[in-house]
Amino acid sequence: MKDTDAHVTGADVPAAGAQGPLYRQIKDAMLSALAMGEWKQGDALPPEKVLASRFGVAIGTLRKAIDDMVADGILTRQQGRGTFVAAHKRNSHFFRYFRLQRKDGQKAYPTNALLTFRRVRASAAARDALQLGPDEMVFEFSNLLSLHGDVVLVDSVVVPDALFRGLTEAQLKARPSTLYNFYQDAFEVNVIATEERLSVAHADLQHAVWLDVAPGFAVLEVHRIAYSYHQRPVEWRISRINTTHYEYIGPHTGE
Amino acid sequence: MKDTDAHVTGADVPAAGAQGPLYRQIKDAMLSALAMGEWKQGDALPPEKVLASRFGVAIGTLRKAIDDMVADGILTRQQGRGTFVAAHKRNSHFFRYFRLQRKDGQKAYPTNALLTFRRVRASAAARDALQLGPDEMVFEFSNLLSLHGDVVLVDSVVVPDALFRGLTEAQLKARPSTLYNFYQDAFEVNVIATEERLSVAHADLQHAVWLDVAPGFAVLEVHRIAYSYHQRPVEWRISRINTTHYEYIGPHTGE
DNA sequence: AAGTGGTCTAGACCACTAC
DNA sequence: TAGTGGTCTAGACCACTTA
Structure with missing residues (x-):
């Protein structure tokens, strides 16, 4: 049977309105299965043959879907x-989201220190970034990151209360x-994609103290929105980086 | 015949030492065919069926190779x-290598002005970036880029004389x-990948004039190496960007 | 040895383009 | 209408992991 519509007998694919x-x-x-928590982080999925028959498709088709997600x-x-x-x-995948290295090319895992923490009503900017309604609450916290013992970066993070109850x-x-x-383990929030915008900014008094630089010191400012399944925004973050000894690794297009 | 080694009769694949x-x-x-100039930029490749039989593989295998290159x-x-x-x-692909946009999200094509041009012996840094031998010559030139009429960026470009005779x-x-x-059209040099490193720097006197800012103004400095086929470095470039009204679009991981 | 993903085959039909 | 890439099938054998 070479019929393309063979999946009409499939058990799981929405047969109606297929597009x-x-x-x-x-x-x-x-x-959707992932978003509903059927498989959690670190879990093994069923074997390809089982998934293929569950969805009523050939194994090659199932593999193409998995190829995309990989x-x-x-x-x-x-x-x-x-x-x-x-x-x-903390594996090689870590550097997919942490894009700083020492200027000699040395990579390292950062150490963290929590600086601030509070629960507040979302600002207009936060509502915009996280696609929240009016009066929604968020958690705001900031983190100091060090590499090789050097203070390098301050993260200001905003996450919706609704997802991090x-x-x-x-x-x-x-x-x-x-x-x-931690988001995965404690709240089943899976970050699978980010968008970042970079510009130069100047440290305010508070950041100057945290980063141990003079007020007005020029820092690299990274604005990031992190997304979960189906492009749902789950975190908004501004990182301020002292690039004296460290640099940001840009996208490498191609092979 | 389901034999995996079916390609022994292939016409183009190196049968010996296959890995x-x-x-x-x-x-x-x-x-390699691309590097040797068999197909040039904009050319149509032979149909998949033809390529498959030329390489002595099934069409699905040929497609997988093309999938990678796409x-x-x-x-x-x-x-x-x-x-x-x-x-x-100047299509959507353009923004694969040009990663600046106005802070309101507006994208635009830049206008160019050539500032300097000379042919010199490669510096140590240039030899390192471009994998050149001692005494090799390079072209150095710099470009002023404007967006929406605003001067935004100065590129300092170094390319090997050997490739751009x-x-x-x-x-x-x-x-x-x-x-x-232009590299493609005039020199058959195809840039297919880049590596970038970003940090904050301060404009020297010359760049301050070009960018119309005060000396010492904090700029975003992007160090880029561009590669052709088989990871051959073909261009080294440092861009200095005034991010007052424009921002650099970082990698967006994921979907 | 059994089970997993990794690769490969040899087709089929579909959607789109150019003539 | 002919030719292109896009999708899909239904298997096969290989390489690797685990027990």
Whole structure:
């Protein structure tokens, strides 16, 4: 049977209103399964053959959907072991979201110190970045990051209360791993994509103290919005970086 | 015949010393064909069926090789028309290498003015960036870029004499399209990948004049190395950007 | 040895383009 | 209408991991 509409007998694909390529629909269905928590970070997905029959498609089609999600950094594959939901561990993937290195090319994992923490009504800018309604609450906190013992960066983070219900200062101080890994573990919030905009700014009095520089010192300012499944914004962050000894690694297009 | 080694009768694949997946070998063979100038920028490649039989592989395998190169931005596909060697035209692809936009999100194509031009012995830094031997010559030139009528950026470009034999100031001033498109048209140098490192710097006297800012003004400094096929470095560039009204668009990981 | 993903085949039909 | 890339199938065998 070479019929393209073979999936009408599929168990999981929305047969009605199907649009676009099959593998795209499969990907969306898997994204929804992930968003609903069917598979959590670090979990192994069912084998490809099982998924293929569940969605009523050939294994090649199922693989194309997974290929996409692997390219997006949502899943990881390990030959002989299985396919897993990507976790924000301190592995090579870490540098997908942490793009600073020493100017001699040396990479390192940062150490953290929580500077501030509060729960407030979202500012207009925060509502805009996080697509929130009026009067919605957010958590705001800031972090000091050091590399090789040098203070390098201050993060100012805003996350919606609705997704991080009950977040406490103690939790943030005690988190064992990366921030995004903490979001996954404690709140099932999975960051799978970010947008960043960079410009030069000057340290205010507070940042000058934190970064141990003179007020007005020129810093690299990175505005980031982080997204979860289906482009849902889950974090807004402004990083202010002292680039005296460290540099930001831009996109490398191509191979 | 389901035999994996079916390609022994292939006409173009190096049968001896074959390594790694077949589609990878096909990709390398096509990369070499591109580097040797068999297909030039804008050209249509032969149909997939023809290429598949030329390399002695199934069409699916050939497609996987092309998929990779399309993802790398080396080729573009147009359904119903063919597969083409990517050109650096002023299309959406342009913003793959030009990552500035106004802070309100407005994108625009820059206008250019050539500031300096000379041919000199490569500095140590240039030899390092471009993997040149001692005493090799390079062209150095700088460009002033404006967006929406605002002076925004000064590029300092270094390219090896060996690849750009006979480059003249007049050619650079007269070039009708983008710099990378000019490299393709006039010298068959194809930029297919870049690496960038960003940090904050301060304008020297010369750059302050060019950018119409005070000396010492804090600018965003972007160090870029551009590569052609097989990771061959072909251009080294330092851009100094006034980010008062414009911002650099960072990588957006994920979908 | 059994199970997983990785690669590859040899087709089919579909959507789009150019003539 | 002919030719292109886009999608999909239904398998096969390989490489690797785990037990």
